[in-house]
Amino acid sequence: MVLRLGSTAPDFEAQTTKGDIKFHEFIGDKWTILFSHPADFTPVCTTELGLVAALQDEFEQRNTKVIGLSANGLEEHEKWIADINEINNVKLNFPIIADADRKISELYDMLDRQDATNVDAKGVPFTVRSVFIIDPKKTIRLILTYPASTGRNFDEILRVVDSLQLGDKHRITTPGNWKKGDDVIVHPSVSTEEAQKIFPKGVKVIKPYLRLTPSPF
Numbered sequence: 001m002v003l004r005l006g007s008t009a010p011d012f013e014a015q016t017t018k019g020d021i022k023f024h025e026f027i028g029d030k031w032t033i034l035f036s037h038p039a040d041f042t043p044v045c046t047t048e049l050g051l052v053a054a055l056q057d058e059f060e061q062r063n064t065k066v067i068g069l070s071a072n073g074l075e076e077h078e079k080w081i082a083d084i085n086e087i088n089n090v091k092l093n094f095p096i097i098a099d100a101d102r103k104i105s106e107l108y109d110m111l112d113r114q115d116a117t118n119v120d121a122k123g124v125p126f127t128v129r130s131v132f133i134i135d136p137k138k139t140i141r142l143i144l145t146y147p148a149s150t151g152r153n154f155d156e157i158l159r160v161v162d163s164l165q166l167g168d169k170h171r172i173t174t175p176g177n178w179k180k181g182d183d184v185i186v187h188p189s190v191s192t193e194e195a196q197k198i199f200p201k202g203v204k205v206i207k208p209y210l211r212l213t214p215s216p217f
Contacts, residue, residue: 016095036127040080050088069097186211
């Protein structure tokens with residue numbers, strides 16, 4: 001299966017640090033971020049999961065769940081979480097999927113095909129740093145893939161959630177480097193005449209195809 005934007009996120013059953021789940025049931029009526037990290041007890045991953053734990057309130061404010069995954073077992077996850085909490089001064093509360101057999105990693109095409117050092121003791125690849133943003137309809141709205149060597153910017157992932165959620169509620173898109181509260185772009189499908197009616201804060205026409213309006217936030 002090739003996963004693209006607009007694909008339905010594949011369902012699966014898994015063991016996690018918060019109990020067994022069926023993924024679609026876990027999503028429920030919320031936005032969900034599924035993200036993989038190469039392995040437990042590794043340096044970059046330890047900083048990343050600490051960041052996600054620190055941002056838990058930000059995700060909750062956006063009606064968004066987070067769930068991690070790596071190719072390790074539950075016992076390793078539990079021991080590693082203690083390290084994450086200690087090093088980052090956080091309390092990690094989101095679930096981490098145990099995927100030692102790589103079934104879910106294969107399903108979501110997360111395995112590392114590039115880095116010969118990103119493997120377990122048997123030479124089987126670990127995962128890369130994949131990110132899937134999934135909406136309440138179980139539709140994949142964003143796919144990001146980072147190499148194992150590069151830690152992610154989770155502020156950027158929050159920014160994308162803000163953009164997607166705002167675009168679903170209003171007929172807008174967001175410009176480059178946009179952040180919450182900045183002006184947004186009137187969607188190309190909306191005429192300027194219509195835009196002036198539906199965006200009461202006003203419309204600034206820069207070009208016929210580029211029209212700005214204050215953020216509805």
